[in-house]
Amino acid sequence: MKQEETVYQYIEKAILENRMPPGTRLREVHLADIFGVKRGLIRKVLSRLTSAKLVDHIPNVGAQVACPSLKDGQDLFATRQILEQAVVRQLCDSLTPSQIGSLRDFVVREQEAYQGGDTQKGVGLSARFHRQLAELTGNRVLLEFLQDILNRTPLVMMSLSQPDSTRACINHDHRNILDALEAGDCLKAVDIMQQHLQQLEGMFSVHKTEPTIDLEKIFQDT
Template identity: 35%
Template sequence: MSTSTTQSSRKKSIAKPDNSPLPGQAINARPMAGDVIYERILGSIMEHRLTPGTKLVEEKLAGIFGVNRTRVREVLARLSHEGLITTIPNRGAFVASPTPDEARAIFGARRLLEPALLRHLCEHTQPAHIAQLREHVAQEARARENNDRRAIIRLSGEFHIRIADMVGNPVMSKMMRELASLTCLIIVLYDSPTMPACAHDEHGRIIDAIAAGRAEDAVAAMIGHLHHIEEVLDMSAPPSEDEDLEAMLGMV
Protein backbone atom coordinates (compact mmCIF):
# COMPACT_ATOMS: atom_id res chain seq x y z
CA MET A 1 0.00 0.00 0.00
CA SER A 2 1.39 3.42 -0.92
CA THR A 3 2.15 6.11 1.66
CA SER A 4 -0.53 8.42 0.24
CA THR A 5 -3.15 5.65 0.49
CA THR A 6 -2.20 4.96 4.12
CA GLN A 7 -2.47 8.66 5.03
CA SER A 8 -5.84 8.89 3.32
CA SER A 9 -7.13 5.90 5.31
CA ARG A 10 -5.95 7.45 8.54
CA LYS A 11 -7.74 10.70 7.77
CA LYS A 12 -10.96 8.83 7.15
CA SER A 13 -10.67 7.03 10.47
CA ILE A 14 -10.31 10.20 12.55
CA ALA A 15 -13.45 10.91 14.59
CA LYS A 16 -15.38 14.10 14.00
CA PRO A 17 -14.54 16.87 16.49
CA ASP A 18 -17.05 17.89 19.16
CA ASN A 19 -18.00 21.00 17.15
CA SER A 20 -19.46 18.94 14.29
CA PRO A 21 -23.09 19.80 13.41
CA LEU A 22 -25.81 18.31 15.55
CA PRO A 23 -28.66 16.36 13.94
CA GLY A 24 -30.88 18.85 12.16
CA GLN A 25 -28.25 21.62 12.38
CA ALA A 26 -27.29 23.42 9.18
CA ILE A 27 -23.79 22.34 8.15
CA ASN A 28 -22.85 25.77 6.82
CA ALA A 29 -24.32 27.69 9.77
CA ARG A 30 -21.76 29.87 11.49
CA PRO A 31 -21.45 28.91 15.18
CA MET A 32 -22.83 31.51 17.54
CA ALA A 33 -20.32 33.09 19.94
CA GLY A 34 -20.61 32.27 23.63
CA ASP A 35 -21.20 35.93 24.52
CA VAL A 36 -24.09 36.11 22.06
CA ILE A 37 -25.67 32.97 23.55
CA TYR A 38 -25.17 34.39 27.05
CA GLU A 39 -26.85 37.67 26.11
CA ARG A 40 -29.72 35.82 24.42
CA ILE A 41 -30.42 33.72 27.51
CA LEU A 42 -29.94 36.69 29.84
CA GLY A 43 -32.29 38.83 27.75
CA SER A 44 -34.88 36.06 27.77
CA ILE A 45 -34.67 35.96 31.57
CA MET A 46 -35.01 39.73 31.87
CA GLU A 47 -38.00 39.77 29.51
CA HIS A 48 -39.68 36.91 31.40
CA ARG A 49 -39.62 34.54 28.43
CA LEU A 50 -37.44 32.15 30.42
CA THR A 51 -39.20 31.70 33.73
CA PRO A 52 -37.83 30.35 37.02
CA GLY A 53 -37.66 26.57 37.06
CA THR A 54 -37.34 26.19 33.28
CA LYS A 55 -34.99 23.33 32.44
CA LEU A 56 -32.13 24.27 30.10
CA VAL A 57 -31.22 21.11 28.21
CA GLU A 58 -27.69 21.28 26.79
CA GLU A 59 -28.45 19.26 23.65
CA LYS A 60 -31.59 21.27 22.89
CA LEU A 61 -29.79 24.59 23.40
CA ALA A 62 -26.94 23.41 21.19
CA GLY A 63 -29.42 22.67 18.42
CA ILE A 64 -31.22 26.00 18.87
CA PHE A 65 -28.02 28.05 18.69
CA GLY A 66 -26.15 25.87 16.20
CA VAL A 67 -23.17 25.15 18.44
CA ASN A 68 -21.65 22.21 20.28
CA ARG A 69 -22.61 21.22 23.80
CA THR A 70 -19.23 22.34 25.14
CA ARG A 71 -20.00 25.95 24.26
CA VAL A 72 -23.46 25.70 25.81
CA ARG A 73 -21.93 24.19 28.95
CA GLU A 74 -19.54 27.15 29.25
CA VAL A 75 -22.42 29.64 29.00
CA LEU A 76 -24.47 27.75 31.58
CA ALA A 77 -21.47 27.67 33.93
CA ARG A 78 -21.17 31.45 33.59
CA LEU A 79 -24.85 31.95 34.34
CA SER A 80 -24.60 29.53 37.26
CA HIS A 81 -21.70 31.52 38.70
CA GLU A 82 -23.91 34.63 38.57
CA GLY A 83 -26.72 32.84 40.38
CA LEU A 84 -29.12 32.88 37.43
CA ILE A 85 -28.89 29.15 36.76
CA THR A 86 -29.11 26.31 39.28
CA THR A 87 -27.35 23.06 38.39
CA ILE A 88 -28.67 19.91 40.06
CA PRO A 89 -26.52 16.75 39.79
CA ASN A 90 -28.10 14.05 37.59
CA ARG A 91 -30.97 16.38 36.73
CA GLY A 92 -29.47 19.26 34.76
CA ALA A 93 -29.56 23.06 34.70
CA PHE A 94 -32.61 25.14 35.57
CA VAL A 95 -33.38 28.85 35.61
CA ALA A 96 -32.97 29.84 39.26
CA SER A 97 -36.00 30.20 41.52
CA PRO A 98 -34.93 32.53 44.36
CA THR A 99 -36.62 31.78 47.68
CA PRO A 100 -38.30 34.60 49.61
CA ASP A 101 -35.24 34.84 51.89
CA GLU A 102 -32.93 35.01 48.89
CA ALA A 103 -35.16 37.64 47.31
CA ARG A 104 -34.95 39.81 50.43
CA ALA A 105 -31.16 39.37 50.50
CA ILE A 106 -30.93 40.54 46.88
CA PHE A 107 -32.96 43.66 47.63
CA GLY A 108 -30.77 44.26 50.69
CA ALA A 109 -27.66 44.09 48.51
CA ARG A 110 -29.16 46.56 46.07
CA ARG A 111 -29.95 49.00 48.88
CA LEU A 112 -26.25 48.95 49.77
CA LEU A 113 -24.85 49.16 46.24
CA GLU A 114 -27.12 51.62 44.45
CA PRO A 115 -26.79 54.55 46.89
CA ALA A 116 -23.02 54.40 46.39
CA LEU A 117 -23.50 54.45 42.62
CA LEU A 118 -25.85 57.44 42.83
CA ARG A 119 -23.59 59.47 45.09
CA HIS A 120 -20.70 58.98 42.69
CA LEU A 121 -22.82 59.77 39.63
CA CYS A 122 -24.21 62.94 41.21
CA GLU A 123 -20.65 64.18 41.69
CA HIS A 124 -19.57 63.33 38.14
CA THR A 125 -22.74 63.52 36.09
CA GLN A 126 -22.67 64.95 32.57
CA PRO A 127 -25.50 66.34 30.42
CA ALA A 128 -25.14 63.27 28.18
CA HIS A 129 -25.88 61.03 31.17
CA ILE A 130 -29.13 62.81 31.92
CA ALA A 131 -30.16 62.76 28.25
CA GLN A 132 -29.51 59.01 28.04
CA LEU A 133 -31.48 58.30 31.21
CA ARG A 134 -34.43 60.43 30.08
CA GLU A 135 -34.48 58.67 26.70
CA HIS A 136 -34.48 55.35 28.53
CA VAL A 137 -37.48 56.42 30.62
CA ALA A 138 -39.19 57.51 27.39
CA GLN A 139 -38.68 53.96 26.07
CA GLU A 140 -40.28 52.65 29.26
CA ALA A 141 -43.25 54.96 28.69
CA ARG A 142 -43.68 53.69 25.13
CA ALA A 143 -43.59 50.10 26.40
CA ARG A 144 -46.32 50.98 28.90
CA GLU A 145 -48.44 52.59 26.18
CA ASN A 146 -48.12 49.38 24.18
CA ASN A 147 -48.85 47.28 27.27
CA ASP A 148 -45.64 45.36 26.54
CA ARG A 149 -45.04 43.87 29.98
CA ARG A 150 -41.89 42.00 29.00
CA ALA A 151 -40.28 45.16 27.64
CA ILE A 152 -41.39 47.13 30.72
CA ILE A 153 -39.64 44.71 33.08
CA ARG A 154 -36.51 44.49 30.93
CA LEU A 155 -36.21 48.26 30.55
CA SER A 156 -36.86 48.80 34.24
CA GLY A 157 -33.92 46.55 35.08
CA GLU A 158 -31.71 48.09 32.43
CA PHE A 159 -32.30 51.57 33.89
CA HIS A 160 -30.35 50.57 36.99
CA ILE A 161 -27.63 48.94 34.89
CA ARG A 162 -27.24 52.16 32.89
CA ILE A 163 -26.62 54.11 36.09
CA ALA A 164 -23.94 51.61 37.12
CA ASP A 165 -22.28 51.76 33.70
CA MET A 166 -22.13 55.57 33.88
CA VAL A 167 -20.06 55.34 37.05
CA GLY A 168 -17.36 53.63 35.02
CA ASN A 169 -16.48 50.88 37.51
CA PRO A 170 -16.66 47.52 35.69
CA VAL A 171 -16.83 45.52 38.93
CA MET A 172 -19.84 47.48 40.17
CA SER A 173 -21.42 47.26 36.71
CA LYS A 174 -21.09 43.48 36.80
CA MET A 175 -22.61 43.34 40.28
CA MET A 176 -25.50 45.56 39.23
CA ARG A 177 -26.15 43.51 36.08
CA GLU A 178 -26.32 40.29 38.13
CA LEU A 179 -28.56 41.84 40.80
CA ALA A 180 -30.89 43.35 38.19
CA SER A 181 -31.19 40.00 36.41
CA LEU A 182 -31.93 38.21 39.68
CA THR A 183 -34.53 40.85 40.49
CA CYS A 184 -36.25 40.09 37.18
CA LEU A 185 -36.47 36.45 38.25
CA ILE A 186 -37.89 37.51 41.59
CA ILE A 187 -40.51 39.71 39.93
CA VAL A 188 -41.69 36.95 37.59
CA LEU A 189 -41.92 34.58 40.58
CA TYR A 190 -43.62 36.87 43.06
CA ASP A 191 -45.18 39.80 41.21
CA SER A 192 -48.67 40.61 42.43
CA PRO A 193 -51.17 40.08 39.60
CA THR A 194 -53.08 43.22 40.60
CA MET A 195 -50.23 45.69 41.02
CA PRO A 196 -47.14 46.43 38.87
CA ALA A 197 -43.81 46.08 40.68
CA CYS A 198 -42.38 49.28 39.23
CA ALA A 199 -44.27 52.57 39.36
CA HIS A 200 -43.98 54.59 36.16
CA ASP A 201 -42.78 57.86 37.72
CA GLU A 202 -40.14 56.63 40.20
CA HIS A 203 -37.27 56.51 37.71
CA GLY A 204 -38.11 60.05 36.62
CA ARG A 205 -37.76 61.36 40.18
CA ILE A 206 -34.36 59.70 40.49
CA ILE A 207 -33.20 61.36 37.27
CA ASP A 208 -34.44 64.78 38.43
CA ALA A 209 -32.38 64.47 41.61
CA ILE A 210 -29.27 63.36 39.69
CA ALA A 211 -29.65 66.25 37.23
CA ALA A 212 -29.85 68.73 40.14
CA GLY A 213 -26.84 67.17 41.87
CA ARG A 214 -28.95 66.34 44.94
CA ALA A 215 -27.25 63.09 45.92
CA GLU A 216 -29.20 62.39 49.09
CA ASP A 217 -32.52 63.08 47.36
CA ALA A 218 -31.49 60.65 44.62
CA VAL A 219 -30.55 58.06 47.23
CA ALA A 220 -33.82 58.52 49.12
CA ALA A 221 -35.79 58.16 45.88
CA MET A 222 -33.88 55.00 44.98
CA ILE A 223 -34.32 53.43 48.42
CA GLY A 224 -38.04 54.21 48.29
CA HIS A 225 -38.20 52.75 44.78
CA LEU A 226 -36.57 49.47 45.85
CA HIS A 227 -38.75 49.25 48.95
CA HIS A 228 -41.84 49.75 46.81
CA ILE A 229 -40.88 46.93 44.43
CA GLU A 230 -40.23 44.56 47.32
CA GLU A 231 -43.39 45.48 49.21
CA VAL A 232 -45.80 44.76 46.33
CA LEU A 233 -44.38 41.31 45.62
CA ASP A 234 -46.54 38.33 46.53
CA MET A 235 -44.15 35.70 47.89
CA SER A 236 -46.69 32.89 47.62
CA ALA A 237 -47.50 32.72 43.90
CA PRO A 238 -45.04 30.65 41.79
CA PRO A 239 -45.52 30.91 38.01
CA SER A 240 -46.64 28.21 35.64
CA GLU A 241 -43.91 26.57 33.54
CA ASP A 242 -43.60 26.79 29.75
CA GLU A 243 -41.79 23.98 27.95
CA ASP A 244 -41.32 25.77 24.60
CA LEU A 245 -37.64 26.59 25.16
CA GLU A 246 -36.99 27.78 21.60
CA ALA A 247 -39.87 30.28 21.74
CA MET A 248 -38.79 31.51 25.18
CA LEU A 249 -35.34 32.27 23.78
CA GLY A 250 -36.87 34.35 20.99
CA MET A 251 -35.57 32.02 18.28
CA VAL A 252 -38.92 31.53 16.55
Protein backbone atom coordinates in the same frame (compact mmCIF):
# COMPACT_ATOMS: atom_id res chain seq x y z
CA MET B 1 -19.56 36.76 16.99
CA LYS B 2 -18.29 33.84 18.97
CA GLN B 3 -20.82 31.02 18.85
CA GLU B 4 -20.72 30.38 22.58
CA GLU B 5 -21.46 34.02 23.34
CA THR B 6 -24.44 34.04 21.00
CA VAL B 7 -26.02 30.97 22.57
CA TYR B 8 -25.31 32.34 26.05
CA GLN B 9 -27.14 35.55 25.27
CA TYR B 10 -30.11 33.79 23.70
CA ILE B 11 -30.68 31.67 26.78
CA GLU B 12 -29.90 34.51 29.18
CA LYS B 13 -32.39 36.76 27.38
CA ALA B 14 -35.10 34.11 27.56
CA ILE B 15 -34.58 33.83 31.31
CA LEU B 16 -34.43 37.59 31.92
CA GLU B 17 -37.67 38.06 29.97
CA ASN B 18 -39.36 35.37 32.02
CA ARG B 19 -40.08 33.27 28.94
CA MET B 20 -38.91 30.20 30.85
CA PRO B 21 -40.36 29.97 34.35
CA PRO B 22 -38.13 28.98 37.29
CA GLY B 23 -37.62 25.24 37.39
CA THR B 24 -37.74 24.73 33.62
CA ARG B 25 -35.47 21.82 32.74
CA LEU B 26 -32.63 22.67 30.35
CA ARG B 27 -31.57 19.44 28.64
CA GLU B 28 -28.23 19.54 26.89
CA VAL B 29 -29.04 17.63 23.69
CA HIS B 30 -32.32 19.45 23.34
CA LEU B 31 -30.65 22.86 23.49
CA ALA B 32 -27.85 21.65 21.23
CA ASP B 33 -30.38 20.64 18.59
CA ILE B 34 -32.28 23.91 18.88
CA PHE B 35 -29.22 26.08 18.34
CA GLY B 36 -27.50 23.67 15.97
CA VAL B 37 -24.38 23.41 18.09
CA LYS B 38 -22.48 20.62 19.79
CA ARG B 39 -23.33 19.49 23.29
CA GLY B 40 -19.97 20.55 24.67
CA LEU B 41 -20.73 24.15 23.87
CA ILE B 42 -24.12 23.98 25.61
CA ARG B 43 -22.34 22.51 28.60
CA LYS B 44 -20.01 25.49 28.85
CA VAL B 45 -22.89 27.92 28.50
CA LEU B 46 -24.94 26.20 31.19
CA SER B 47 -21.94 26.20 33.46
CA ARG B 48 -21.54 29.94 33.04
CA LEU B 49 -25.25 30.57 33.60
CA THR B 50 -24.98 28.51 36.76
CA SER B 51 -22.22 30.66 38.21
CA ALA B 52 -24.32 33.71 37.29
CA LYS B 53 -27.05 32.12 39.42
CA LEU B 54 -29.56 32.20 36.58
CA VAL B 55 -29.49 28.40 36.40
CA ASP B 56 -29.48 25.74 39.09
CA HIS B 57 -27.33 22.70 38.46
CA ILE B 58 -27.88 19.37 40.14
CA PRO B 59 -25.01 16.91 39.65
CA ASN B 60 -25.86 13.92 37.49
CA VAL B 61 -29.37 15.21 37.02
CA GLY B 62 -29.09 18.40 35.06
CA ALA B 63 -29.73 22.09 34.79
CA GLN B 64 -32.89 24.08 35.28
CA VAL B 65 -33.86 27.73 35.39
CA ALA B 66 -33.00 28.96 38.86
CA CYS B 67 -35.61 29.08 41.62
CA PRO B 68 -34.47 31.86 43.95
CA SER B 69 -35.75 31.68 47.52
CA LEU B 70 -37.44 34.44 49.46
CA LYS B 71 -34.19 35.04 51.32
CA ASP B 72 -32.36 35.31 48.00
CA GLY B 73 -34.76 38.05 47.01
CA GLN B 74 -34.43 39.88 50.30
CA ASP B 75 -30.63 39.78 50.26
CA LEU B 76 -30.62 40.87 46.65
CA PHE B 77 -32.74 43.92 47.36
CA ALA B 78 -30.85 44.79 50.56
CA THR B 79 -27.59 44.78 48.60
CA ARG B 80 -29.17 46.68 45.77
CA GLN B 81 -30.17 49.41 48.18
CA ILE B 82 -26.58 49.73 49.33
CA LEU B 83 -25.16 49.90 45.83
CA GLU B 84 -27.75 52.12 44.18
CA GLN B 85 -27.85 54.63 47.02
CA ALA B 86 -24.08 54.87 46.71
CA VAL B 87 -24.42 55.36 42.97
CA VAL B 88 -26.89 58.21 43.38
CA ARG B 89 -24.76 59.81 46.08
CA GLN B 90 -21.74 59.73 43.82
CA LEU B 91 -23.51 61.00 40.71
CA CYS B 92 -25.11 63.92 42.54
CA ASP B 93 -22.14 66.20 42.12
CA SER B 94 -20.57 64.76 39.02
CA LEU B 95 -23.26 64.52 36.33
CA THR B 96 -22.82 66.76 33.31
CA PRO B 97 -25.84 68.30 31.57
CA SER B 98 -25.37 66.05 28.56
CA GLN B 99 -25.34 62.96 30.77
CA ILE B 100 -28.55 64.08 32.41
CA GLY B 101 -29.99 64.64 28.97
CA SER B 102 -29.23 61.12 27.82
CA LEU B 103 -30.75 59.76 31.02
CA ARG B 104 -33.92 61.72 30.35
CA ASP B 105 -34.08 60.13 26.91
CA PHE B 106 -34.07 56.76 28.61
CA VAL B 107 -36.95 57.72 30.84
CA VAL B 108 -38.95 59.02 27.89
CA ARG B 109 -38.44 55.83 25.89
CA GLU B 110 -39.39 53.81 28.94
CA GLN B 111 -42.60 55.78 29.41
CA GLU B 112 -43.48 55.41 25.73
CA ALA B 113 -43.05 51.66 25.96
CA TYR B 114 -45.38 51.41 28.96
CA GLN B 115 -47.97 53.72 27.42
CA GLY B 116 -47.76 51.76 24.18
CA GLY B 117 -48.66 48.63 26.12
CA ASP B 118 -45.27 46.97 25.60
CA THR B 119 -44.64 46.02 29.21
CA GLN B 120 -41.87 43.62 28.22
CA LYS B 121 -39.90 46.43 26.62
CA GLY B 122 -40.71 48.78 29.50
CA VAL B 123 -39.31 46.43 32.10
CA GLY B 124 -36.17 46.03 30.03
CA LEU B 125 -35.71 49.78 29.72
CA SER B 126 -36.31 50.24 33.45
CA ALA B 127 -33.43 47.93 34.19
CA ARG B 128 -31.37 49.77 31.59
CA PHE B 129 -32.00 53.03 33.41
CA HIS B 130 -30.62 51.65 36.64
CA ARG B 131 -27.70 50.14 34.77
CA GLN B 132 -26.98 53.41 33.06
CA LEU B 133 -26.76 55.24 36.38
CA ALA B 134 -24.19 52.75 37.61
CA GLU B 135 -22.24 53.00 34.38
CA LEU B 136 -21.95 56.76 34.72
CA THR B 137 -20.02 56.36 37.97
CA GLY B 138 -17.19 54.93 35.88
CA ASN B 139 -16.65 52.22 38.48
CA ARG B 140 -16.56 48.94 36.57
CA VAL B 141 -16.61 46.72 39.65
CA LEU B 142 -19.66 48.49 40.96
CA LEU B 143 -21.31 48.21 37.55
CA GLU B 144 -20.53 44.51 37.37
CA PHE B 145 -22.09 43.87 40.77
CA LEU B 146 -25.22 45.87 40.04
CA GLN B 147 -25.59 44.22 36.65
CA ASP B 148 -25.44 40.89 38.41
CA ILE B 149 -28.26 41.96 40.71
CA LEU B 150 -30.37 43.40 37.90
CA ASN B 151 -30.05 40.15 35.97
CA ARG B 152 -31.20 38.06 38.90
CA THR B 153 -34.12 40.32 39.73
CA PRO B 154 -36.63 39.14 37.08
CA LEU B 155 -36.34 35.56 38.33
CA VAL B 156 -36.92 36.73 41.87
CA MET B 157 -40.00 38.67 40.87
CA MET B 158 -41.27 35.78 38.78
CA SER B 159 -40.68 33.25 41.54
CA LEU B 160 -42.12 35.23 44.34
CA SER B 161 -44.70 37.74 43.20
CA GLN B 162 -48.29 37.37 42.11
CA PRO B 163 -48.68 36.94 38.36
CA ASP B 164 -51.08 39.89 38.12
CA SER B 165 -48.79 42.36 39.83
CA THR B 166 -47.31 44.69 37.24
CA ARG B 167 -43.67 44.15 38.23
CA ALA B 168 -42.58 47.38 36.59
CA CYS B 169 -40.48 50.23 37.86
CA ILE B 170 -42.59 53.26 38.60
CA ASN B 171 -41.65 55.60 35.82
CA HIS B 172 -42.18 58.90 37.57
CA ASP B 173 -39.73 57.83 40.26
CA HIS B 174 -37.02 57.70 37.62
CA ARG B 175 -37.94 61.17 36.51
CA ASN B 176 -37.94 62.45 40.07
CA ILE B 177 -34.52 60.97 40.72
CA LEU B 178 -33.17 62.80 37.70
CA ASP B 179 -34.76 66.04 38.84
CA ALA B 180 -33.15 65.74 42.25
CA LEU B 181 -29.81 64.84 40.71
CA GLU B 182 -29.97 67.81 38.37
CA ALA B 183 -30.82 70.10 41.26
CA GLY B 184 -27.87 68.68 43.17
CA ASP B 185 -30.17 67.65 46.00
CA CYS B 186 -28.29 64.59 47.09
CA LEU B 187 -30.35 63.66 50.11
CA LYS B 188 -33.58 63.85 48.15
CA ALA B 189 -32.21 61.79 45.27
CA VAL B 190 -31.03 59.08 47.64
CA ASP B 191 -34.33 59.15 49.47
CA ILE B 192 -36.37 58.68 46.30
CA MET B 193 -34.13 55.83 45.21
CA GLN B 194 -34.55 54.20 48.60
CA GLN B 195 -38.32 54.39 48.47
CA HIS B 196 -38.36 53.37 44.84
CA LEU B 197 -36.52 50.13 45.55
CA GLN B 198 -38.49 49.51 48.70
CA GLN B 199 -41.69 49.73 46.69
CA LEU B 200 -40.32 47.34 44.11
CA GLU B 201 -39.33 44.89 46.82
CA GLY B 202 -42.77 45.21 48.32
CA MET B 203 -44.22 43.70 45.18
CA PHE B 204 -42.94 40.27 46.04
CA SER B 205 -42.00 40.06 49.69
CA VAL B 206 -45.59 40.57 50.83
CA HIS B 207 -47.19 38.03 48.60
CA LYS B 208 -45.41 34.78 49.09
CA THR B 209 -43.88 33.14 52.09
CA GLU B 210 -40.84 30.94 52.03
CA PRO B 211 -41.89 27.51 50.70
CA THR B 212 -40.53 25.65 53.68
CA ILE B 213 -42.22 22.36 52.97
CA ASP B 214 -42.69 21.68 56.65
CA LEU B 215 -43.22 17.94 56.71
CA GLU B 216 -43.95 18.18 60.43
CA LYS B 217 -47.08 20.19 59.80
CA ILE B 218 -48.21 18.09 56.86
CA PHE B 219 -48.15 14.88 58.81
CA GLN B 220 -49.17 16.26 62.18
CA ASP B 221 -52.61 14.55 62.04
CA THR B 222 -51.49 11.07 61.03
